[in-house]
Amino acid sequence: MAESSKPILYSYFRSSCSWRVRIALALKNIDYETVAINLTKDGGQQFSEEFQALNPMKQVPALKIDGITIGQSLAIIEYLEETRPTPRLLPRDPKKRAQVRMVSDLIASGIQPLQNLSVLKQVGQENQLTWAQQAITSGFNALEQILQSTAGRYCVGDEVSMADLCLAPQVANADRFKVDLTPYPTISRINKSLLALEAFHVSHPCRQPDTPPELRA
Amino acid sequence: MAESSKPILYSYFRSSCSWRVRIALALKNIDYETVAINLTKDGGQQFSEEFQALNPMKQVPALKIDGITIGQSLAIIEYLEETRPTPRLLPRDPKKRAQVRMVSDLIASGIQPLQNLSVLKQVGQENQLTWAQQAITSGFNALEQILQSTAGRYCVGDEVSMADLCLAPQVANADRFKVDLTPYPTISRINKSLLALEAFHVSHPCRQPDTPPELRA
Numbered sequence: 001m002a003e004s005s006k007p008i009l010y011s012y013f014r015s016s017c018s019w020r021v022r023i024a025l026a027l028k029n030i031d032y033e034t035v036a037i038n039l040t041k042d043g044g045q046q047f048s049e050e051f052q053a054l055n056p057m058k059q060v061p062a063l064k065i066d067g068i069t070i071g072q073s074l075a076i077i078e079y080l081e082e083t084r085p086t087p088r089l090l091p092r093d094p095k096k097r098a099q100v101r102m103v104s105d106l107i108a109s110g111i112q113p114l115q116n117l118s119v120l121k122q123v124g125q126e127n128q129l130t131w132a133q134q135a136i137t138s139g140f141n142a143l144e145q146i147l148q149s150t151a152g153r154y155c156v157g158d159e160v161s162m163a164d165l166c167l168a169p170q171v172a173n174a175d176r177f178k179v180d181l182t183p184y185p186t187i188s189r190i191n192k193s194l195l196a197l198e199a200f201h202v203s204h205p206c207r208q209p210d211t212p213p214e215l216r217a
Numbered sequence: 218m219a220e221s222s223k224p225i226l227y228s229y230f231r232s233s234c235s236w237r238v239r240i241a242l243a244l245k246n247i248d249y250e251t252v253a254i255n256l257t258k259d260g261g262q263q264f265s266e267e268f269q270a271l272n273p274m275k276q277v278p279a280l281k282i283d284g285i286t287i288g289q290s291l292a293i294i295e296y297l298e299e300t301r302p303t304p305r306l307l308p309r310d311p312k313k314r315a316q317v318r319m320v321s322d323l324i325a326s327g328i329q330p331l332q333n334l335s336v337l338k339q340v341g342q343e344n345q346l347t348w349a350q351q352a353i354t355s356g357f358n359a360l361e362q363i364l365q366s367t368a369g370r371y372c373v374g375d376e377v378s379m380a381d382l383c384l385a386p387q388v389a390n391a392d393r394f395k396v397d398l399t400p401y402p403t404i405s406r407i408n409k410s411l412l413a414l415e416a417f418h419v420s421h422p423c424r425q426p427d428t429p430p431e432l433r434a
Contacts (some may be wrong), residue, residue, distance in 0.1 A: 056362040057323060058359070072322035072323060074318065075315055076315075078318050079312075095283065097291075097296070101296075105292050106327070109326045109330050
């Protein structure tokens with residue numbers, strides 16, 4: 001029997017890395033199925049044998065597409081960009097592309113990993129909030145300064161790029177961890193513009209198949 | 218006065234992220250100058266006003282090239298790949314490129330950030346070794362499993378790629394933190410092949426302009 005040709009996204013509604021990919025899929029108008037991996041239920045469904053065989057990192061997102069399974073959100077987005085180039089999420093100019101990747105990596109390597117679920121578990125309940133706030137403010141201090149020179153309407157110039165796919169989910173995490181965004185006017189302004197876009201709206205954590213009823217909007 | 222056209226790499230001999238970029242520069246035969254940023258001296262030279270203006274993340278590496286300054290090692294490597302494509306560090310086939318980026322991101326987002334200097338400072342001296350070992354073994358467990366299906370002589374097939382530029386420096390960190398590599402035969406084998414290559418040799422932490430005499434080899 002032939003496999004379904006529709007991509008399958010292994011996703012958790014609240015995972016900021018899953019949201020990055022959901023935005024890319026929405027922007028590029030790629031039809032897909034969601035398989036929800038609940039990171040807290042049953043001790044964490046990402047630890048099931050079945051899911052580990054799919055993504056040994058035991059993390060979401062993972063995308064089954066074109067006969068392969070890709071883990072790591074930015075690797076997935078770069079693959080989508082190379083195989084479904086319209087609309088583009090990386091500018092044409094190599095220097096602008098470098099700026100987009102710098103901002104993306106700053107968030108994906110410099111902020112998010114330090115405040116993700118598994119690290120916060122290790123840090124212990126009483127220290128979690130301070131730890132997460134410290135990781136985010138330290139990254140946002142740098143990001144605000146960088147965006148002041150790269151941003152137009154969005155993170156790099158006036159077109160939505162991979163950097164924006166990282167920004168909005170990270171700001172949502174900042175909200176969850178009660179980070180004061182007053183010192184970050186550029187970040188806040190761009191985030192507001194992004195949330196007004198259809199692709200960011202439909203992919204939002206409060207509108208996913210696995211969003212619990214009490215968190216739906 | 219015209220600026221020097223030679224790229225300037227802001228680097229620290231022991232930084233695994235700096236080493237990734239040094240390997241790329243060596244492989245692509247790009248002549249560059251090193252400005253050493255000592256991450257421990259003077260309370261950390263990355264915190265100087267001068268360096269912060271250059272890279273607000275206060276991290277190495279940063280590369281001044283073609284009139285711009287790029288932070289984040291993978292963004293730098295992707296820029297070098299796009300502007301100096303020979304020899305290639307990403308395969309032609311998009312699926313193989315996805316594998317290379319997945320492995321690179323697994324290390325760059327999933328392992329290294331959790332065991333870098335600033336996080337270990339936060340964790341406190343008595344917990345540092347256990348914390349770093351846990352981050353590395355957890356990532357290597359996944360990586361070993363992934364490489365068993367992607368690797369040839371190197372991480373993805375038989376050509377050196379960006380993934381290998383991440384692997385060797387991460388294994389060096391594992392050594393520093395006394396991680397037992399016995400459970401990782403594929404990682405160990407690839408690392409051995411990589412260290413035998415000229416570009417990995419000349420860029421090694423023990424052979425940099427800022428390597429202290431007692432650590433030189």
